[in-house]
Amino acid sequence: MHQPFPKQTNWIVFSGAPCSGKTSILEKLKELGYKYRPEVARGFIEEKLKHGLCLETIRGDEAGFQKLIFPIIYKSEENLDPNELIFLDRALPDCLSYFSLHGLDPKDIWEKCKNFKYKAVFIFEPLELVLDMARNETIEEIEILNKCLKKDYKNLGYEAIIVPAMLISERLKFVLQKLEEKNLITKSH
Numbered sequence: 202m203h204q205p206f207p208k209q210t211n212w213i214v215f216s217g218a219p220c221s222g223k224t225s226i227l228e229k230l231k232e233l234g235y236k237y238r239p240e241v242a243r244g245f246i247e248e249k250l251k252h253g254l255c256l257e258t259i260r261g262d263e264a265g266f267q268k269l270i271f272p273i274i275y276k277s278e279e280n281l282d283p284n285e286l287i288f289l290d291r292a293l294p295d296c297l298s299y300f301s302l303h304g305l306d307p308k309d310i311w312e313k314c315k316n317f318k319y320k321a322v323f324i325f326e327p328l329e330l331v332l333d334m335a336r337n338e339t340i341e342e343i344e345i346l347n348k349c350l351k352k353d354y355k356n357l358g359y360e361a362i363i364v365p366a367m368l369i370s371e372r373l374k375f376v377l378q379k380l381e382e383k384n385l386i387t388k389s390h
Contacts, residue, residue, distance in 0.1 A: 207318040210283040213385060214292040216354065216361070217325030218346040222372060226325075226364075227290055229373045235386075237288035238281065241274045263303045271296045271310055278317055286386070292319060294357055298349035302342060307353070315357060321385055322354050322361040323376060 215223040227237045249259045260266045274293055281287055294314045297307040327343050354361045362379050364372055380386040 207315055208283050209318045210281075210320060211286045212278075212281065212283070212289050212292070212317070212319050213286070213380070214289045214294075214319045214322045215325065216291055216295055216322060216350050217364070218327045218343040218350065220329065220343065221325035221327045221347075222369065223290055223325050225369050226372055226376055227288055229369070230288055230376075235288055236285065237290060238277065240290040241277050242270045242291070245270060245273060264305050267296065267299050267303050267305060271300075271313075275313060275316075283317070286320075289319075292322075293317065294353055295350060297353040298346050301349055301353075302345055314353075319359070321380075321383060322359045323364050323379070324350055324354065324361045325364045325372075326366045328366055 215227060217223050224240065227239075231237055246256070246259055250256070271293075274291075274296060278289075278293055293316070296310055297314055300307040300310060324347075327347055351361060351363075364375060367375070377386070381388055
């Protein structure tokens, strides 16, 4: 059976374990006029919390939560314009790492994770763990996720740009420099 070619996109993925500062940099890029799609799982959790559910109810069965969230993320990407420059706070391949972490077989979703071809992938090194209403990962899980994300994106053929742990202003400068070097954005900031 012929495997369809992935959809080439102009999307740039920001990945990394929880508490790696992805969203902080995406907010700064938004201030500079760039479009970004927020993290789908976090949006799902926030919506459920607004309706009175607690985090333990939403994520009490972590494997079940991952199975539930995968098609929502897939549909989110299906609905994006592949020609538009969009920064993604996590992307479908992140699910591979979360599946592995929570005892699910990532082979079940592997092919769908190859459906979109991203323009670039940035993986942010973890910062200090700060728990909030949507995060429930331990330091050990964060370390595992950090390694898995790097491995999974590499196995999908991406040469991820690793964003070191540093101040937000330095990280923003680093990211903008890498985007310019790869001609993904023009210098306008």
